[in-house]
Amino acid sequence: MTRWLRVAAVWCAVATVSIAWAQAPETWDRYLDGYRGPYRGQVIDADTKAPLAGAVVVAMWRRDRVHPLQMTTENYAVREVITDSEGRFALDARDIEHGAPKRTRRPEFLIFLPGYGSFPRFQKAPTGFVGDVFEGPGTTVELPSVEGPEERRRHLMTFSPHSFSETPHKDLPELVRRVNEERIAIGLTPYPSLEKE
Numbered sequence: 237m238t239r240w241l242r243v244a245a246v247w248c249a250v251a252t253v254s255i256a257w258a259q260a261p262e263t264w265d266r267y268l269d270g271y272r273g274p275y276r277g278q279v280i281d282a283d284t285k286a287p288l289a290g291a292v293v294v295a296m297w298r299r300d301r302v303h304p305l306q307m308t309t310e311n312y313a314v315r316e317v318i319t320d321s322e323g324r325f326a327l328d329a330r331d332i333e334h335g336a337p338k339r340t341r342r343p344e345f346l347i348f349l350p351g352y353g354s355f356p357r358f359q360k361a362p363t364g365f366v367g368d369v370f371e372g373p374g375t376t377v378e379l380p381s382v383e384g385p386e387e388r389r390r391h392l393m394t395f396s397p398h399s400f401s402e403t404p405h406k407d408l409p410e411l412v413r414r415v416n417e418e419r420i421a422i423g424l425t426p427y428p429s430l431e432k433e
Contacts, residue, residue: 266367268297268340274328276374279319279347281381282360287323288379291349292316292411295327296400300339312340314401316408327370345370346395348411350418352379353391385422392418397427 275295279288299312313332319325329343345366347355356366361378369375382388397404397412404412404427416426 266341268333268336268342271330271333272342272371273330273333274326275343275345275370276326276372277324277370278374278376279323279325279349279355280376280378281352282378283381285378287319287321288349288352289319289321289323290414291319291323291325291347291352291379292408292414293319293325293327294346294348294400294408294411295329295343296346297329297332297336297343298341299337300341302339309341311401312336314407316410318410342367346400346411347377347379348414349379350414350421351381351388353382354395355379357394358382358391388418388422389424392422392424 277293279291279293280286281288294314294316296314297312298309301308301310313329313336315327315329315332317325317327333340345355347359353359355377358380359377360380362369362375382391392415397408397415400411401407412427419426
């Protein structure tokens with residue numbers, strides 16, 4: 237029975253990796269091949285097209301580790317920047333990417349601003365595959381406003397700062413601050429700090 241469980245686990249892992257790869261364009265490699273930044277973009281209101289200053293842009297690098305019969309993924313590094321008065325940001329991660337170990341993935345991004353839908357799940361633009369949109373010249377991200385406390389609460393519950401860092405109060409203070417602004421605005425208590433932070 238144990239052997240069958242191992243075989244099933246291997247097949248599940250293969251299926252999971254296959255699905256993830258199927259979503260990316262054929263020419264896109266998920267792993268770093270040297271320094272890819274600086275990462276750039278502009279964040280604007282999807283309706284008014286006005287720049288959104290003060291949005292938090294989080295980049296997170298994950299690393300795949302290969303073990304017998306399985307592969308695990310762990311957080312490797314995280315960094316945050318804030319959009320300026322024109323809604324623009326530039327994130328230089330030369331120190332992270334030059335020293336990255338083998339099988340470190342290209343960064344994933346989160347953009348969050350209280351009262352708005354976040355990137356990468358709720359933006360109006362860009363659409364489609366967004367794995368490399370901030371490389372090179374970057375892109376413009378259009379965030380829709382989120383109306384009403386219930387919709388804002390549902391949106392806020394779609395992610396947790398702890399999914400980006402075990403110590404978000406230390407590593408991502410601006411993200412935690414903006415999340416707490418949103419939590420307080422909709423009648424929730426501030427995001428809890430863990431003792432190990």
